[in-house]
Amino acid sequence: MYVCSCFGVTEAQVQRHVDDGACTPRQVASACKAGTDCGSCVRRIQAILGRGACSRRDLATAAVADRGAPALAGLEDAAAA
Secondary structure (H helix, E strand, O other): OEEEOOOOEEHHHHHHHHHOOOOOHHHHHHHHOOOOOOOOOHHHHHHHHHOOOOOHHHHHHHHHHHOOOOOOOOHHHHHHO
16 A cells, blocks of 8 residues: 555555664655655554554654754654644
């Protein structure tokens, strides 16, 4: 099933990036571009990340590292909801 129609990224591809250590939508975007165009897939990416094995410490470290990265399309809207 496609998660990101803009770049043709499937749920399996996103899951592989999560399995490889991606803990945030920005990290997934960095790996495959999903979430960087229209942003409609960001919530789905967040749901897949929610099933991952990232610890709270990993998430905090990733969030600090992501602060300098450019914003993802719609990420702020999705996070606020």
